[in-house]
Each structure stands twice: as structure tokens, then as C-alpha cells.
Amino acid sequence: MADAVRKLNPAETPLYREPPNNIEAEQALLGAILVNNDAFYRVSDFLKPNHFYEPLHRRIYEVAAEFIRMGKIASPITIKTFLPAEEKVGELTVAQYLARLAAEAVTIINAADYGRAIYDLAVRRALITVGEDMVNIAYDAPVDMAPQSQIEDAERRLFELAETGRYDGGFESFGDATKTAIDMANAAFMRDGGLSGISTGLRDLDKRMGGLQPSDLIILAGRPGMGKTSLATNIAFNIAAAYEPAQQADGSFKAANGGVVGFFSLEMSSEQLATRIISEQTEIPSSKIRRGEITEAEFEKLVGCAQMMQKIPLFIDATGGISIAQLAARSRRLKRQRGLDVLVIDYVQLMQGSSAKAQQNRVQEITEITTGLKALAKELGVPIIALSQLSRQVESRDDKRPQLSDLRESGSIEQDADVVLFVYREEYYLKNKEPKPGTEEYLRWEADMNEVRGKAEVIIAKQRHGPTGTVPLGFQGEFTRFFDLAEESHLPERFE
Numbered sequence: 001m002a003d004a005v006r007k008l009n010p011a012e013t014p015l016y017r018e019p020p021n022n023i024e025a026e027q028a029l030l031g032a033i034l035v036n037n038d039a040f041y042r043v044s045d046f047l048k049p050n051h052f053y054e055p056l057h058r059r060i061y062e063v064a065a066e067f068i069r070m071g072k073i074a075s076p077i078t079i080k081t082f083l084p085a086e087e088k089v090g091e092l093t094v095a096q097y098l099a100r101l102a103a104e105a106v107t108i109i110n111a112a113d114y115g116r117a118i119y120d121l122a123v124r125r126a127l128i129t130v131g132e133d134m135v136n137i138a139y140d141a142p143v144d145m146a147p148q149s150q151i152e153d154a155e156r157r158l159f160e161l162a163e164t165g166r167y168d169g170g171f172e173s174f175g176d177a178t179k180t181a182i183d184m185a186n187a188a189f190m191r192d193g194g195l196s197g198i199s200t201g202l203r204d205l206d207k208r209m210g211g212l213q214p215s216d217l218i219i220l221a222g223r224p225g226m227g228k229t230s231l232a233t234n235i236a237f238n239i240a241a242a243y244e245p246a247q248q249a250d251g252s253f254k255a256a257n258g259g260v261v262g263f264f265s266l267e268m269s270s271e272q273l274a275t276r277i278i279s280e281q282t283e284i285p286s287s288k289i290r291r292g293e294i295t296e297a298e299f300e301k302l303v304g305c306a307q308m309m310q311k312i313p314l315f316i317d318a319t320g321g322i323s324i325a326q327l328a329a330r331s332r333r334l335k336r337q338r339g340l341d342v343l344v345i346d347y348v349q350l351m352q353g354s355s356a357k358a359q360q361n362r363v364q365e366i367t368e369i370t371t372g373l374k375a376l377a378k379e380l381g382v383p384i385i386a387l388s389q390l391s392r393q394v395e396s397r398d399d400k401r402p403q404l405s406d407l408r409e410s411g412s413i414e415q416d417a418d419v420v421l422f423v424y425r426e427e428y429y430l431k432n433k434e435p436k437p438g439t440e441e442y443l444r445w446e447a448d449m450n451e452v453r454g455k456a457e458v459i460i461a462k463q464r465h466g467p468t469g470t471v472p473l474g475f476q477g478e479f480t481r482f483f484d485l486a487e488e489s490h491l492p493e494r495f496e
Helices: 002-008 023-035 038-043 055-069 076-082 094-103 108-139 147-164 174-190 203-209 228-241 270-282 286-291 296-310 324-337 356-360 362-380 404-410 426-431 440-452
Strands: 217-222 244-247 253-257 261-265 314-317 342-346 384-389 419-424 455-463 469-476 481-484
Touching: 023 038, 023 055, 023 094, 023 108, 038 055, 038 108, 055 076, 055 094, 076 094, 108 147, 147 324, 147 362, 203 455, 203 469, 217 228, 217 362, 217 404, 228 261, 228 270, 228 314, 228 342, 228 384, 228 481, 261 270, 261 324, 270 286, 270 296, 270 314, 324 362, 342 362, 362 384, 426 440, 426 455
Parallel strands: 217 384, 217 419, 261 314, 261 342, 342 384
Antiparallel strands: 244 253, 419 455, 455 469, 469 481
């Protein structure tokens, strides 16, 4: 009975709950900024206008920010003409309200604390919105929406909220975009080798590509036996081994050099992948490692390499036939828990689409996968290297160098990719054409073999922000390792 009375008694039960906010903190921060513009720089890197609860405060912060960034002084007198004059705050006009904010301002010392409090409350409000949407969708779920897809959608929104403090995406001013572009140029200027992206560890490839750029989808394709996986593992290891963390202002860590690598190996188990990397680093053929045909000295080398590899941030997921939705969810989780700078997927054709419609048509399925990978690269802000098989039509041509048209059967790979790389080794094809020893053809073949032995080409067939062309590399098959060829200027002097 008491419960029933309590339910009917409006004095005890609030009619609605107000979203979390702190108007006083907003007033205190704005007052501090209007009195001393330096206060703005204490909060500008994380606090945006939409984090304010009160619409007028959003506008005041926005106008003050524009003034300060242009090098002008933002004060109650200078900014009042840029605010709605007819609007009233209780009994006060906007001009009087600005003067009151400045008069009652707290010291600049507290600005960062007030800014952080406003930001945290904005995140809580966004969390409430995400939570309400989850509940409403779960109650009124359409027939064709599986619970799994709702979980993935909620996870995506929560990830965006955790990363940026807002989940709505939406428009961004061109000024913000320009600032990001200048920051990128500055990073390239400061970083070793002058690269705007993450170094692959292969000098000539970096020169052409400027490193691996954030939010790029890089397709690495080739026929079986060309060394796609070897090149991908080489790059992944180089990046992880070069990792140097740098602490940011908010206490989080970001890569100053190298990076944290996530490797989805759909074809090989994690042990096989580790064997390849150990073979490459120790220069002991992987076939010997697998058969145990190694000396004591070589075994010590292996142990030393394994200990070094314990420390590098390279994470392997060897789930076979993973769907694009699962891959996205696991990548977000890795980024939240350990950080993530580069993602490698070996290889696209072994992945599955999420929708039932796509699974009925292979071309549609690959289209969904590549579109999803490009969207994921943008969402996580990391380069994604996705390996891909090529069609058999390469084998029927005399010149077996791959072309973009060889990707065609796979739907939108060519369109979605920012960069398309082909791995090509003439040696692989020439080896299979060995004529009878002692003949004239054999001598010609031997001369050709000596010319191409241990050499590989990475053909940059498409690049959105750089030149196309061919990068020559060295290849040691027994160690599955690609390496830079010596530059002509660095070779010893030759006498003919």
C-alpha cells in the first residue's frame, strides 16, 4: 500500500530527470576566457562548442574561439555584436550577461578543471542518448534486424564516443580539416625520413608512398607464390619493432615512430606466422625450423629472437572465415585496450560478408567487404593493408606483370582502395621454364635467371595521393624476406 501511495505522490517522484549538466561551470569557464584569452588554450584541444549544455554558451564559446584563433582579443565588448542582441537571459540582455560573466570570473588556473567537467558531462549526455536508442530499438526492433547487428551498431557508437567525445559524426568546419592537414605536414617534417605516414621499413617503398597514411585502404595483391604474405609480415614486423610510444597531454600514448599492429591471419595459424617472422629475423630457413634441423647455435639464436619478439606490439587473430562486422568489432576493441596504428588482413577472399543477400553473390560479398574495410580505416584513423588474390587471366598472358584489370572480377576492390600494390617476381615464372641442360636455350635461360634471381618488384598501380610506378626490392625465398636493394651511388666502384 505504501508503495502505491508513493507512486501517486508527485512530491516524492520527479516527473522527469534532467540530463547531467553544470551551468555554473560553463559560466565560470566562459568568464575566465573573456577576462584572459590564454584560458582558451588550456581547453581548446579537447573542448568543442557542442560540449556546452546551454545553447547561448555554445555560441559565446564559438565566437570567442574564432576571435582568439584570428589573433584578436575576445572580450564582452568585442564579441557582443556577433551574438543575438534581442535574446534575453532572465532580465539581462546578452551584452549585460557577458559583462556579468567577466565580472564574476574565476582565475585562469581553474580553467582546465572546469573544461574537463563540462566535457565529462557532455559525454554522459551522449551516453544517455546511446543507451536510450539501444533500449528503444531493442523494444521495437524491425523483423530484418538481427540482435547481433544491433550489438555491432551500439559498439561502433560507443567506440566513436570513447575516441572523440561525440558519436554523431556530422559536418566539420573546413578550418578544422585544414588544421589537421597542417598537423600532418608538421609530423612529416619532424619524423625520421620526412614521412607523413608510418614507415614500412622499406626505404624505396616509403619514398614512393610517403609511408602508410592514416585511414587509407591499401590493397596488396598478387598471384600465389609471389610473396604477398611475406611482404605483409615483413612490413607488420618492421612497424611493430620500430614502435616508440610518446605520452600525450591527456595521459594517453601515441606512436612517435612505428606503431601497434593488428594482424588478421585467415589463412595461416599464428604459429606458422610466427615461424615466418622468426625465420626472417634469424636467417634460418623456416623449413629447417619446422623439421628441427638446427644446430645448438641456431637454437640459441631462435630463443634470443623469441625473447625480443615478446616485447613488440604485434597482435595476431587467426580466426578463419571472419566476417567484416566481427573484424570491425575486434579492431575497435584492440584500439581501445592496447592501441592500434596499422591493421593487416590476410586475405580478403577468405572473409565473409555479413548480410544474407551478399552471401548469395560472391562479387556483391567482396564489394561489401572492401566498402566495410574502407569505412573501418576512416573510423579507426589507421591504414589497413588488405591482401588480395588475382584472377587467373594473369597466367595466360606473355607478360605476367599484374594490371588493375586483374582485380576486376572482385567487384569494387579497385574503386575502394586508396593504394593498390602488386607483388611480382619474374624468377618464379622463369624457374618453371628450365630447358634441357647443355642446349643453347639453357645458356640463354641461365643468363636470364642470373639477371632476375633474388629480385622482386612492387608495382604501385594506383595511388590517390602520389605517383604510380615500380619499386625494385630484393627477395630471399628461404627466409621469406624482402629488403631494399643497394643504391647505385652506394655500390663499390666497378672496373669493366
